[in-house]
Structures are given as structure tokens and as C-alpha cells.
Amino acid sequence: MKVGVPKEIKTEEYRVAITPSGVEELVKRGHTVYVQKDAGLGSGISNEEYEKAGATILETLKDVYDAAEMIVKVKEPQPEEFELLREGQILFTYLHLAADENLTRKLMERKIIGIAYETVELDDGSLPLLIPMSEIAGRMAPQEGAKYLEKPFGGRGVLLGGVPGVPPAKVVILGGGTVGMNAAIIAAGMGADVTILDINIPRLRYLSEVMPANVKTLYSSRYNLRESIKDADLLISAVLIHGAKAPKLIDRELLSEMKDGSVFVDVAIDQGGSSDTSRPTTHRDPVYKVDNVIHYCVANMPGAVPRTSTFALTNSTIKYVVKLADLGWPDAVLNDPALYRGVNLYRGYITYKAVAEAFGLEYTPLDELLRAESEGMEI
Template sequence: MIIGVPKEIKNNENRVGVTPAGVAEFRKAGHTVYVQASAGEGSGFSDADYEQAGALMLPTIAEVYGQAEMIVKVKEPIQEEYQLIREGQLLFTYFHFASSEELTHAMIERKATCLAYETVELPNRSLPLLVPMSEVAGRMAPQEGAKYLEKPLKGRGILLGGVPGVRPANVLILGGGVVGTNAAKVAAGFGAQVTIMDISLNRLRELDDIMPKNVVTQYSNDYNIRAAIKEADLIIGAVLIPGAKAPHLVTRDMLKDMKPGAVVVDVAVDQGGCIETCTPTTHENPTFIIDDVVHYCVANMPGAVPYTSTLALTNATLPYAVKLANLGWREACLRDASLRLGLNVVNGEVVYKGVAEAWGLPLTNVSKILEPAHA
């Protein structure tokens, strides 16, 4: 198969979809890999590194899309890329369709095969291609929150961990999954007083067992959230419903009950956000203020630490990408039920329930798409 690795062009996105080590794995399996010039520079990989691994370098993104049967990247295509995508071309990347109606309709129109990292799901319900970036974003969230709590950045002017004789900040984390757990570890390490909320009592029991004493758990419901936000200095949104929009747990009317200069970091913003007033921002302009509350809503947080993020992501995605290249997407998805759940849009048809429900679109059964008659 011919694999293409374009340079990411989303604002301040420095990750890359395949490392030189990944190129070597593709080449070992007999595949051709085209990499756009300077695609890996933001993550610390030179063109020479790719060439040494066996990649063929192309100067423009259009040439990469034009040559490749499978595009492997990090973030969803943006508007400048739509016209480069060919009918039947396989795109293996993060899509988050449920948060972008424009992207959904664009991929339907292009009749691409869109296999989304974020909906590949193992039998135990874990999301192996989302976990690495959730770990990075979760660990970054308290770090960014601590920064924006500083007064020069319009925050309350409070040190997350306090000092002897001065109480630490109160951190509220909504969601006890991978993001929430990693956020709690780091916030607790700073010395903050941390509360994690979740609707799974089993998960809360697990967290109660493993977390340090400055982390407490609480059942998540509207009443408890409304009470907790009054004391919170930092709120971290860490709720995920795979492939679907995140629910709004903090609504606009709740902001009036928050402390002036409090900070919200919505890690779920790329799935619509669990804080109603959050809309996606960029690393270039990461924050805005509503009702004296600082909102940090960068949709690609791990892009700020691209070396770590790229290695973590490609450790997880490469085995699946090689399987797709070796077998072709149809056979790979027939053999691997987890990979099959990654299919979101195929040949102009929506095949993932969460995407269809988000935009009121007809849902095609993925089994129908995979039938031999479609081959």
C-alpha cells in the first residue's frame, strides 16, 4: 500500500502521524511511504531521519494526498485539505465528527473512508488510540490551570498547592476516566485539594483506593456540581462519550456562582465540551473570559508537547496502521472488531451511531458496508 504522511496544518499543531521508526515498520512490511517535507520537524524528526528510514519525501501536501492510498495523520482535515481528499481514500486520524457538522458533511461529500482513532474500542470498552493523548491532556490540564490562575493572566492569583499557613486551591475534576485520573494525579502532586466526580460508583471506589489523601471522590449529579463549583478555583472537564457530544455539566447560568478569576480547562472541547460556555481555542490564543471566569479550551492540548505526544500516539496507532496497510481497510475491519468500530464515514455514508445522532443523519449498518458486494 502507498501511505502518505502530510504535515499538520492546524494552528500550532506540531505532532506528526508517523515517526521515522514507523516508516521503517511500513517499509519492512513492503509498503511505500511518502512524507511531506518538514512534517516531523515540530516533533524533533528531520527529513534526513525519514529518508534514512526509507521514506520518500514530497515538497507539498497536495502531492502527498495525490499519491497516497492511506493518509495517516494526527488531527482531522481542515478546510484547506477537503479538496485534496479523493473518493475511497482511507484517512486514519482523529476526527471527532460529533463536534463538527462541517467536517462531517465534507467527508460525506468527498466519499472518503474515515477511520477515527477516537472510536477504535476494545472489548473492555477502553479506547486504545485515545488513551495516550488523554494521558497527555490530563496531565497538562492542571499545569495549564495553574498557569492561568496567576493574576497577570487574569486568574485569581492563587498558587495551586498553597504554602504552609495558606490553604491550597480547590480543583474540581468532572469525569474519572483516563483524563480525569491523570489530571488528579498531577493536581494532587502540586498539593491542591482535589475532588473527582463521576457517575460510576465502581470507578469512584477504584479511585478512592489509589489516590492520595488530598483527593476525594463524589458522585456526579447536577446538585453536587452546583455546590462544588462555588468553592472551585479550577474546574477540569474530563467527560467522554465515545464518538458522541459531551454533555454540558456546567451550564452558562452556573458561572455566576463561581469565584471571579476561577479557571476552567475543558479537555472535552474537541467533543463539544462539557462546560457549556467553552468553544475551541488555539495555542496561539488559548483563553477567553466569560463572567470573570477564565476559559482554557485548546482543542489539541497535546500539540504543545509534540515530542512526547507523537511518540505516545504512534506507539499506539502504528500496529493498527500496519494492519490496515497489510490487509486493506475492509479485510482488516472484518477481522478486527475493535478496528471496525473506528469506521465513522465510508463512501458517503455515516456508519457510526454517535455521529449520525449528533447531526440527524441516516445511519448505515457497518456490516452492510463490509459485505463482499461493496468490495
């Protein structure tokens, strides 16, 4: 198959969808990989590295779209990419269609096959192409929190790990899923006194078994949350209710219990945030203060560490890219239920229920369309 990897053009997006190792894997199997010139520079990967791995470097975005049967990207296509997509072309990337009706309609018009990273779902309900980004955001949260606790950045002037004779900082983590657990690992490693709150008791049981001694677990109730954030130096929110907006667990009254100069990292901001006081910020201007609590609410935290993020993402995506290239459409998705669940759009039809429901549009199950096609019907 001819696989195309464009340079990402969304603002402040430095990741790239394939690394030289992925190129080598595809080329070894007889596929052709077209990489747009400088696509890897933001992640520290040169054109020469891609060429050495067997890729063909193409000059422009249009060259890549024209040459490829499958486009592999990181972010959703931008307006200048819409017209470059053509009927029957496979697009494999983060799409987040339910959040963008215009994008959904534009991609329907282009009659592409849209497979979304974020809806590739294993049988146990886990999302293998979202987990790596949660791991990164989780590990970044204490690092960012530690920075803004420093006096010159406006914080209380507390060192996360303390020193002998001076106690460490108190870190409270709300939600003990992927983000929360990774945040706890780093905060604990830096020597902080960590508490994780969650409502899922089996999860708390697991965390208390695997976490080091400076991590405690606590059932998440408003009462317990209030008691713990009173003397927290750093609060990290990592809550998620699948498929829903983040629950607003922290209101102004609770926030007013926090100490002056303490830091609140709301990782859940990409789902709307967990506090009335949270609003999305960017890496250029990441923090603001409310009631003397520093809020860090960057909605794309992994974007700050593109080199790590690119490798983490592609480690997980490559096996699906290889499968799509090896087996082609539709065998690749028929052979892999997780990939099948990733199909959001097929030749102008919406094949993912939640996307159709988000805009009151018609949902057509993919198997119906494939059956009709195999019976020679026009769809």
C-alpha cells in the same frame, strides 16, 4: 503497501501521523513510506530522521497523495486535499464526520475508504485512539490552571502546592474518567488538595483506592458541587456522557459562588462545555473572565504540546497502521473488530450509523457492501 504521510495543513496543527520509529516498523515489513517534506518539523522531527528510518521524502502534498495507497493523517482533510483523494484510497485519521456534513459529502464523492481514529472501538467500548489525547489534556489542565492562578495572569495569586505553614490550593475535578484521573495525578503531585466528583460509584471506589491521600472523592450532585466549588481555587471539568453533548452542570448561579480570581478549566469544551459561561478559545487567546472567574476553554489542548501528542498518538495508531499495511483492504478490518468499527465511509457509502443519522443520510452496513462485492456485484 505504499503509505503516505502528508504535512498537516489545518491551522495551528503541529502533530504528524507517523514518527521515524513507525516508518522503520513499516519499512522493515516491506512497505514503502512517503513523508511530505517538513511534515515532522512542528513536532521536532527532521526530514533526515525520517530518511534515516527508511522513508522517502516527497516535496508536495500532491506528490504524497498521488504516490500512496493509504494516507495516514492526524486531522480531517482540508478543502485543498479533497481533490487529491482518489477512489479506493484508504484514509486513516481523526475524521469527526458527525460534526461536519460538508466534509462527509465531499469524502463520499471521492469514494475513499475512510477509517476514523475516534470510532476505532475495543469490545469493552473504550476508544484506544482517543484515550492518549484525554491523558494529555488531563495532565495539562492543572498546569494551565496553576499558571492562570498566578497574579500576573489575572488569578488569585495562589501557589497550587502551598508551602509549609500555608495551605495548598483547593482543586475540584468534575468527572473522574481519563481526563479527570490524569488531572488529579498531576494536581496531587503538585501538592494541591484535590476533590474528584463523579456519578459513577464503582469509578469513585477505584479512584479512592489508587489515588494518593491528598485526593478525595465525592458523589456528584448539585448540592455537593456547590459546596465544593465555594472554596475551590481551581475547577476542572472533565465530564462526558458518551455520544452526547457535555451536560451543563455549572450555571451562572453556581459560578457566582466561586472566589474572585479562581480558575475554571473546562476540558469538556470540545463537547460543548459544562457551563453556560463556557465558549471555545484557542491557544493564541486561551482565557477570558466571567464574574471574576478566569475561564480556560481551549478545545484542542494537546495541540500546545505537539511533540508529546505526536508520540502519544502514534504509539497507539501504529499497530493499526501496520495491520492495514500488512493485511490490506478488507482483510485488515475483517481481522480486527476494533478497526472494523472505525470504518465510516466506503466507496461513497456511509458505514457508520451515527454519521448517517446526524445528517439524515442513508446508512449501509459495511458487511453488506463487502458481501455484494465478493459476489461480484457492482456497488
